[in-house]
Every structure is written in structure tokens, then in C-alpha cells.
Amino acid sequence: DQQVKQNSPSLSVQEGRISILNCDYTNSMFDYFLWYKKYPAEGPTFLISISSIKDKNEDGRFTVFLNKSAKHLSLHIVPSQPGDSAVYFCASLNTGTASKLTFGTGTRLQVTL
Amino acid sequence: GAVVSQHPSWVICKSGTSVKIECRSLDFQATTMFWYRQFPKQSLMLMATSNEGSKATYEQGVEKDKFLINHASLTLSTLTVTSAHPEDSSFYICSAQQGNNSPLHFGNGTRLTVT
Numbered sequence: 001d002q003q004v005k006q007n008s009p010s011l012s013v014q015e016g017r018i019s020i021l022n023c024d025y026t027n028s029m030f031d032y033f034l035w036y037k038k039y040p041a042e043g044p045t046f047l048i049s050i051s052s053i054k055d056k057n058e059d060g061r062f063t064v065f066l067n068k069s070a071k072h073l074s075l076h077i078v079p080s081q082p083g084d085s086a087v088y089f090c091a092s093l094n095t096g097t098a099s100k101l102t103f104g105t106g107t108r109l110q111v112t113l
Numbered sequence: 114g115a116v117v118s119q120h121p122s123w124v125i126c127k128s129g130t131s132v133k134i135e136c137r138s139l140d141f142q143a144t145t146m147f148w149y150r151q152f153p154k155q156s157l158m159l160m161a162t163s164n165e166g167s168k169a170t171y172e173q174g175v176e177k178d179k180f181l182i183n184h185a186s187l188t189l190s191t192l193t194v195t196s197a198h199p200e201d202s203s204f205y206i207c208s209a210q211q212g213n214n215s216p217l218h219f220g221n222g223t224r225l226t227v228t
Contacts, residue, residue, distance in 0.1 A: 041221075
């Protein structure tokens with residue numbers, strides 16, 4: 001049972017435009033959400049996170065939006081840069097259960113010139 | 114920023130042999146480290162949670178006798194794949210946490226190929 005879903009396996013965006021990556025979750029106990037970026041043959045790198053008490057968190061070009069009623073979160077990257085091309089994983093956890101992250105399947109973002 | 118070093122980055126071994134993968138937090142103490150496995154085009158799957166000084170907690174379906182985890186100190190956890198088989202070939206990634214609910218910091222992973 002995939003509790004965290006990223007329904008778009010890939011996304012292509014032009015440089016300078018906005019990239020929007022989506023993530024849905026089913027477990028209503030999740031209360032903390034994170035986005036990771038991963039290059040091939042490397043470990044994921046933490047990007048940004050959001051607590052369930054917020055609906056938006058912004059850090060530079062990256063903004064994460066959380067819609068708890070829809071159990072949906074999204075990562076906005078603007079403006080997109082070629083170096084943003086990577087696989088992006090969303091991850092969720094219940095802070096009451098020893099921080100066990102549940103990852104989505106990832107979305108491969110390709111930023112074109 | 115917090116750095117997690119994982120070694121080796123890739124290893125090829127023969128069936129039946131054992132392979133040890135190290136995960137070190139270089140500039141912080143990690144009471145908890147996590148081991149993940151990633152199959153091609155799939156998500157990271159948590160294998161086990163490693164706590165310093167105690168036995169690891171394994172996820173359902175993960176053989177604890179096959180994937181031995183030792184968290185010897187606050188900066189080092191090891192995963193040993195015992196009696197490796199070709200189906201164990203995968204990308205293994207460790208992560209470490211500075212404190213409860215803080216973001217995980219990942220190693221760069223180890224590509225294991227069993228021939």
C-alpha cells in the first residue's frame with residue numbers, strides 16, 4: 001500500500017519557468033512533510049519541509065504548499081534552472097512514531113534550455 | 114551543514130560472500146541512523162532503524178540475519194549483507210538525524226552488485 005504517491009514520474013519544464021511537483025498521501029497521521037532532491041548515484045539531499053500546522057513554507061526559489069484536507073502537497077520551484085534537473089522525492093512522517101519517513105516514488109524533473 | 118559519509122560508494126562481490134557498508138556522521142552525533150534500499154525506478158524503502166547501543170529495528174519483510182546492522186558509536190553505523198545473492202544487488206543508502214524531527218541527512222549511497 002503506497003501511502004505517499006507522486007503520480008507524475010517525470011516532468012519537463014523550460015528554464016526560467018515554474019516547476020510544480022505534486023505529492024499525495026493517504027495516512028492522516030502524517031504531520032510533517034519533506035522534499036528531497038536526488039542526483040543519479042547519490043543520496044537524496046534535503047530541500048525543504050513543512051509542518052502540518054502550516055500551509056506554506058518558502059525558502060528561496062523553493063516553496064512547499066500543504067493542503068491537509070486534500071492530503072496533498074506540492075513543491076514549486078521558480079525560476080527553474082538546469083541544475084534543478086534531478087529526481088524529487090516527497091516524504092512524510094508521523095512525528096510520534098520515531099521519525100520513520102515514508103517516501104513517494106519520485107518525479108524526475110528535466111529543466112530544458 | 115551536516116555531512117554523512119557512506120563507504121564504499123560501489124562494490125562488486127561474488128555470491129555467498131559478505132559485504133560491509135559504513136555510514137558515518139562527520140560533524141554531528143547521530144543517535145539514530147536509518148538504512149534504505151532503492152530498486153531501479155522505485156522509491157527508497159526503509160530497511161531498518163539503527164539506534165546507538167541497542168539492537169536495530171527492522172521493517173517487515175527485512176531479514177535481520179541477512180542484513181546485520183551495528184550502531185557502534187554516535188557517529189558510525191554499519192550494514193553487513195551476509196551471504197550475498199544476486200537479488201541483493203541494489204542501491205543502499207544510509208541517513209542520520211541530528212535530533213528528533215530534524216531532517217535526515219543522507220549518505221551518497223552504495224551500489225552493490227552481486228555476481
